[in-house]
Structure formats: C-alpha cells, structure tokens
Amino acid sequence: MDLSLLEPFSLLSPGALAPAPRIVRHPAHLVGGTPVLWVDEPFAPPGRGFHAKLEGANPGGIKDRPGLHMVREARRRGELAPGAPIVESSSGTLGLGLALAGLTYGHPVTVVSDSGMEPAVARLLTALGAHVEQVAAPHPEGGWQEARRERVAELLARTPDGYCPDQYHNPDNAAAYRPLAAELIAQLGRVDVLVSAVGTGGHSAGTARVLREYVPGLGLIGVDSVGSAIFGQPAGPRLMRGLGSSIHPSNVDYPAFDEVHWVAPAEAVWACRQLARRHYASGGWSVGAVALVAGWAARTFPPGTRIAAIFPDGPHRYLETVYNDAWCEEHGILGRERPEEPDEIADPGERLVTGWTRCRRVRDPLGRDRGRDLAKADVR
Missing domain, CATH: 3.40.50.1100 (Rossmann fold)
Structure with missing residues (x-):
C-alpha cells in the first residue's frame, strides 16, 4: 500500500484547524453528498478500476x-x-x-x-x-x-x-436522483460508463438521464438478478433482494440501457466479501452484483474509460445472510468457482440464465418500447 495515501489523515500541525464537518438541524439534511471510492483489485488490475458511489453513507441508504x-x-x-x-x-x-x-x-x-x-x-x-x-x-x-x-x-x-x-411506477422516484448525478459530475468531472442495479428502475433511469445532459454518449449497464423478470427472463425464486423484480416496473427506462447482466447469489457474495476485505467498503446483494460487473467493465473497456458504479447500501443488514458462512452454506452459495467473464446470450428469451450472463439486446418484455431493438456493437 502506498502510505502517501494516508497523508491527509496524519496529525495536524500545531495551530492548524481541521475542516469542519457538516452540522445539520435535521436528519433529512444528512442525505446526499455521499463519497466516491476507487476500487481496483481484485476486480480489475491497478489503474483499471472503477469509482464506487457509496450511497450507504446516507442515513438509511440510497432510497x-x-x-x-x-x-x-x-x-x-x-x-x-x-x-x-x-x-x-x-x-x-x-x-x-x-x-x-x-x-x-x-x-x-x-x-x-x-x-x-x-x-x-x-x-x-x-x-x-x-x-x-x-x-x-x-x-x-x-x-x-x-x-x-x-x-x-x-x-x-x-x-x-x-x-x-x-415506487415502481412513480416518475418522482427517478427524478429524485438528479442530485446524485450532479454529485458524480462534481466529483469525477465526467462519467463514460454507469453501472447500476435495477429493481424499481428509479436510480438507473434518473441518474443516467441527468448524466447524459453532461455526457451524451454515456454508456449504461444494467445489473439484474437471476430469477428476475425485468429484462425478459421468466420470473422465478430469488434469493437476492434489492435488485430484480417479479413484476415489470414502468420506471425502468429500457431504451437507456446499452446492455444488461444477470448475476447469481454466489457471485454477488464473493464480490461483497472481496470488497469488505480489500476495500473496507461493501454492502448487500446489489453492491456485490454491481461490483462484479463494474470490475468486468474496467477490464474490458479501453484504458482511460471512466466508470462509475452505484453502491446502494452498506453491509449491516446482511450480516446474517451475505456475511454469514452458515447461512451461505445452507443455501449452497459458498465455495463455488467464480467465472472470470460473463456468459453471453443474443436475446433475453434465448434460454434461462442461472449465473452471470450478459446480453446486449435490451427491450421491454411488455412491448412498451414498441419493440425497439437496441442491440449494440461489441464494446471490445
């Protein structure tokens, strides 16, 4: 570790004043202004990582x-x-x-x-x-x-x-994320690719919409759970909570996505635990799934691509699930070999996916986007 990184936290010289933390009069004023953390190994080589927006720093999380x-x-x-x-x-x-x-x-x-x-x-x-x-x-x-x-x-x-x-159909849900997008621009200057979990569709739609006002060519990668119906897979039992859905929220902005990745519980657990051990910042199912995909994007996209990933929450509510060996063993999600790359399908309805899988054709399974075909060119 480069110890020079710790210099801002060294003891202040005599007489120096520390920057004053915020003083607020109500807990609602603590919402927003969340930090960004650089994440590379083991998800990507040094210098090829991604910027994680730590929404778990809000009092209750991103929502x-x-x-x-x-x-x-x-x-x-x-x-x-x-x-x-x-x-x-x-x-x-x-x-x-x-x-x-x-x-x-x-x-x-x-x-x-x-x-x-x-x-x-x-x-x-x-x-x-x-x-x-x-x-x-x-x-x-x-x-x-x-x-x-x-x-x-x-x-x-x-x-x-x-x-x-x-929350599934209220456009105010998506509109609430304008400040989050503005914070990312202020913190990073630009964002080339945004990686976002998708559940109600609110934070992916609202954040990407505003980021594209600054970066029209922004790429958006959606992260879903196996067993979720959002992107055209059949609904099934889902162990992962916080992303995915068994219904079709109208807040999901299908045309905004360049591709979607489905992630399985064992893969998300591996990512959550690696984040905790290597970066002291982790969260739940959505955080693990997003980190897995953002790390892949950091390895895959051209060097210099600025990738932002939204981490919706922190780890505390998952101490008895994601971070509990006995619970994970009971559900058969420890000790599985983690794939280095996602599998790939050409169409969301091609077959049932049970592990990390990528699809570059994104369309509304209910036809609300009028069947628009959004197959994208290979980013590699």
Missing part, C-alpha cells in the same frame, strides 16, 4: 433520496394531506427512506413486506416509528412483490386519506 422526494412532491401537489398515513411495499431500503420522510413531514408510515425481510430491518423500521406488515404467501403470478402490492391496496381501501408513493 432516502426518493423517500423524501416522493413524499415532498406528493404534499406539494396536494395528493398527500398533512398528517395522512403513507402505505408502501418495500423489501427494506425504501421503507427506511419513508420512515425518514414520515419523521420529516409528520406522517405515519406503514411498510408492507414479506418473510424475506431481514428481522433486523423489521426491528429497525419499528424503532424508527414505522409499522411493518408482512404478507404470508407470494402471489401465484407476480410473486412477493405483487402480493405486497395487493396488501397495500387493501390497506388503502380502509384508509381513505392514505397515500401510496408507488
């Missing part, structure tokens, strides 16, 4: 941004009355953002989740003042997400003044 923004905009338009309850489906991270929004604007919050929510997250949400409801069984076609959405509809029917932000 503090849309949680606050969607509630603020709903209040501005008169869709959410003062003091009215907020009810939303979430696997956890948006729930934390909405708990912050409820505290900020004075709204009770109910988070509808399922048995896959980590007990620690459910307890934390309760401690933050939110009420947590869990559905008992997945929907026969739409899985857990559709079952949660149906419960939200039931609760709203009994709550005439209740409001659901509907």
Whole structure:
C-alpha cells in the first residue's frame, strides 16, 4: 500500500484547524453528498478500476433520496394531506427512506413486506416509528412483490386519506436522483460508463438521464438478478433482494440501457466479501452484483474509460445472510468457482440464465418500447 495515501489523515500541525464537518438541524439534511471510492483489485488490475458511489453513507441508504422526494412532491401537489398515513411495499431500503420522510413531514408510515425481510430491518423500521406488515404467501403470478402490492391496496381501501408513493411506477422516484448525478459530475468531472442495479428502475433511469445532459454518449449497464423478470427472463425464486423484480416496473427506462447482466447469489457474495476485505467498503446483494460487473467493465473497456458504479447500501443488514458462512452454506452459495467473464446470450428469451450472463439486446418484455431493438456493437 502506498502510505502517501494516508497523508491527509496524519496529525495536524500545531495551530492548524481541521475542516469542519457538516452540522445539520435535521436528519433529512444528512442525505446526499455521499463519497466516491476507487476500487481496483481484485476486480480489475491497478489503474483499471472503477469509482464506487457509496450511497450507504446516507442515513438509511440510497432510497432516502426518493423517500423524501416522493413524499415532498406528493404534499406539494396536494395528493398527500398533512398528517395522512403513507402505505408502501418495500423489501427494506425504501421503507427506511419513508420512515425518514414520515419523521420529516409528520406522517405515519406503514411498510408492507414479506418473510424475506431481514428481522433486523423489521426491528429497525419499528424503532424508527414505522409499522411493518408482512404478507404470508407470494402471489401465484407476480410473486412477493405483487402480493405486497395487493396488501397495500387493501390497506388503502380502509384508509381513505392514505397515500401510496408507488415506487415502481412513480416518475418522482427517478427524478429524485438528479442530485446524485450532479454529485458524480462534481466529483469525477465526467462519467463514460454507469453501472447500476435495477429493481424499481428509479436510480438507473434518473441518474443516467441527468448524466447524459453532461455526457451524451454515456454508456449504461444494467445489473439484474437471476430469477428476475425485468429484462425478459421468466420470473422465478430469488434469493437476492434489492435488485430484480417479479413484476415489470414502468420506471425502468429500457431504451437507456446499452446492455444488461444477470448475476447469481454466489457471485454477488464473493464480490461483497472481496470488497469488505480489500476495500473496507461493501454492502448487500446489489453492491456485490454491481461490483462484479463494474470490475468486468474496467477490464474490458479501453484504458482511460471512466466508470462509475452505484453502491446502494452498506453491509449491516446482511450480516446474517451475505456475511454469514452458515447461512451461505445452507443455501449452497459458498465455495463455488467464480467465472472470470460473463456468459453471453443474443436475446433475453434465448434460454434461462442461472449465473452471470450478459446480453446486449435490451427491450421491454411488455412491448412498451414498441419493440425497439437496441442491440449494440461489441464494446471490445
């Protein structure tokens, strides 16, 4: 390690003043201004790495941004009355953002989740003042997400003044990420390739849209989970939470993507643990999957390509899953050989993918992009 890198953190000379950290009057003011960390080995050779935007530095993670923004905009338009309850489906991270929004604007919050929510997250949400409801069984076609959405509809029917932000289809979700994109430009000067996990579609769409105002030729790589239906694979059981979906959110901006990669749990776990051991910065399933793909991009794209990867959260909610050897062994995701390169398919419907796979044809499986074929030239 180059010890000169530590010089900014050495003892100050006598009489010198340290830069003053921010002092804020409300926790909502802590959202944004997240740092960027350079990541290379073991994902890419030295000098060929990527810049990781550490959104886990927000109080609750990346979805503090849309949680606050969607509630603020709903209040501005008169869709959410003062003091009215907020009810939303979430696997956890948006729930934390909405708990912050409820505290900020004075709204009770109910988070509808399922048995896959980590007990620690459910307890934390309760401690933050939110009420947590869990559905008992997945929907026969739409899985857990559709079952949660149906419960939200039931609760709203009994709550005439209740409001659901509907993160899957609310354009305010994507609009909330304009500041994140502006921060990246201020921090990096330019971004040539953005690597982003895709779940509701909000942060990939909103960040890329604004970055392209500065860099029109920006490349966008989407990262999905095996078993997810977002990009045209059949919906199936998913161990990974926070990315992927068993429904088709309208916030996913299909024409914006140059390619998509599907990642499996064992591959994401390897990446998460390498990040923790080598870079002291890690997170959950989305972080591991994004790091794996961003490292591939750093090795594959021409030298000098400036690659940014969005890390949505930190590791703490995953200590009993991703970072628990017993849990990982129980699910058969430790000790597997990690592929150096992704497999590749020519079309999302070509075959069922079960491991890291790349596809350069991206289209809306429901035809909402009017069948536009976005096959791209080989970047290599």
